Amino acid sequence: MNNDIDKLSAVNEICHSSQFEGAVIKNPPIPKQYGDELLVFDKGEGCWLFDIEGRKYLDFGSGISVNSLGYGREDLAETAFRQMKKLVHVSNLFATLPQIELADRILSAPIPGNSHADFCAVHFGNSGTEAVETALKYARLYSLASKGKGHSRIIAFSGSFHGRTMGALSVTSTPAYREPFEPLIPDVEILPFNDSSALEKAMDNTVAAVIVEPLQGEGGINLVSGDFAKTLNRLCRQYNTMLIADEVQSGIGRCGSVFASGITGLEPDIITLAKPLAGGLPLSAVLVPEKINRILKPGHHATTFGGGPVTTAVALKSWDILTDPSFMAEVRKKGEFLHSLLRIKLKEYSLDGEIKGLGLLKGLKLKEDKYNGEWCGKIISQTREEGLIILKSGKNVLRFAPPLTIDRDELAKGVEILFKVINKNL
Numbered sequence: 001m002n003n004d005i006d007k008l009s010a011v012n013e014i015c016h017s018s019q020f021e022g023a024v025i026k027n028p029p030i031p032k033q034y035g036d037e038l039l040v041f042d043k044g045e046g047c048w049l050f051d052i053e054g055r056k057y058l059d060f061g062s063g064i065s066v067n068s069l070g071y072g073r074e075d076l077a078e079t080a081f082r083q084m085k086k087l088v089h090v091s092n093l094f095a096t097l098p099q100i101e102l103a104d105r106i107l108s109a110p111i112p113g114n115s116h117a118d119f120c121a122v123h124f125g126n127s128g129t130e131a132v133e134t135a136l137k138y139a140r141l142y143s144l145a146s147k148g149k150g151h152s153r154i155i156a157f158s159g160s161f162h163g164r165t166m167g168a169l170s171v172t173s174t175p176a177y178r179e180p181f182e183p184l185i186p187d188v189e190i191l192p193f194n195d196s197s198a199l200e201k202a203m204d205n206t207v208a209a210v211i212v213e214p215l216q217g218e219g220g221i222n223l224v225s226g227d228f229a230k231t232l233n234r235l236c237r238q239y240n241t242m243l244i245a246d247e248v249q250s251g252i253g254r255c256g257s258v259f260a261s262g263i264t265g266l267e268p269d270i271i272t273l274a275k276p277l278a279g280g281l282p283l284s285a286v287l288v289p290e291k292i293n294r295i296l297k298p299g300h301h302a303t304t305f306g307g308g309p310v311t312t313a314v315a316l317k318s319w320d321i322l323t324d325p326s327f328m329a330e331v332r333k334k335g336e337f338l339h340s341l342l343r344i345k346l347k348e349y350s351l352d353g354e355i356k357g358l359g360l361l362k363g364l365k366l367k368e369d370k371y372n373g374e375w376c377g378k379i380i381s382q383t384r385e386e387g388l389i390i391l392k393s394g395k396n397v398l399r400f401a402p403p404l405t406i407d408r409d410e411l412a413k414g415v416e417i418l419f420k421v422i423n424k425n426l
């Protein structure tokens with residue numbers, strides 16, 4: 001602890017405008033988009049986080065759906081350590097064995113719409129938004145090659161979140177995220193989510209790409225309907241349009257399946273993955289179909305750090321655990337358990353609420369208008385004081401995205417804390 005106190009005074013000396021109040025730093029030397037006050041964490045173990053004063057928190061957020069295998073994993077740490085000693089970086093002018101092995105492993109997974117898509121390569125990047133940029137570029141390139149100029153439209157949907165860089169932001173629907181940065185990239189339309197007839201009207205062969213999350217993680221935990229999935233599949237095939245499934249949040253076991261697309265009936269041409277891919281290290285992947293890989297030439301796209309040997313070695317280890325069929329079956333069962341806990345609690349407190357989502361990406365929305373965004377914000381900060389980290393999704397949905405390794409007692413404990421707080425705020 002002495003060490004930590006030294007560290008804190010060092011921070012105080014460097015950042016004259018910052019101050020600690022308990023484990024909270026005020027005015028941190030971090031841009032203000034993250035807020036004026038941040039809780040400072042020191043370590044994690046299993047599904048628990050510890051702040052710099054040693055207080056523990058049950059984590060129902062997983063660092064926004066990233067830490068699927070929980071904290072303090074010796075197996076992942078050892079893999080990273082061994083690989084760091086051996087080789088850290090070579091650039092994408094060369095390949096490494098962990099990168100090749102991981103690409104092979106991802107391509108061997110049971111991929112939705114496999115007979116249609118014919119995935120043959122994996123592009124590695126560093127973040128979800130970078131994966132989305134890559135997917136959009138590939139789709140536009142394919143459209144130009146197969147249909148010629150003037151076929152560059154991109155369709156996205158209300159409630160979508162695809163990232164913060166200019167291309168990904170252009171297909172993200174939230175006005176508050178978009179408007180300060182306009183003009184965004186041209187030829188993008190945002191259509192209502194799950195509205196097959198609006199899609200039918202908008203589609204023609206000028207559309208290069210349609211991008212959709214099988215389960216919207218940030219926009220309110222909304223699932224693609226069966227009818228919408230069928231319409232998306234049909235229209236994208238009819239107009240030779242690339243259907244991009246953004247599985248950055250919903251993929252790799254979070255919904256109890258390697259790919260959430262398969263559960264919803266989506267048959268994508270391109271799939272993006274990121275968040276939990278490398279056990280908390282930054283890594284993203286784009287599954288590339290043969291028809292796109294065939295036209296890619298050196299210079300079309302690249303990234304310095306993407307798919308380095310350390311992140312891919314850790315990802316290989318994580319992938320094997322997360323996509324093990326018995327592990328995913330447990331995620332589905334624990335998801336059902338969480339659903340039933342929430343249902344019981346709603347009944348106990350006579351609350352009218354909707355429980356949404358798949359596997360261990362769930363949302364709880366209370367129906368009455370007074371349980372709005374502001375109310376959710378209050379619940380989230382009060383649960384934190386009670387030792388539970390929980391997230392929001394959309395305006396008024398409480399989001400549950402715990403480490404997939406969580407046990408039933410921990411799920412019950414978290415739900416107990418949450419409803420104790422909800423009860424105080426009814």
Ligand code: PLP
Nearest residue numbers: 127128129161162163217248249
């Ligand atoms: N796509 C989806 C579905 C996401 O949920 C997110 C982040 O929450 C992103 C893309 C962007 O990922 P990143 O924050 O790693 O850039």
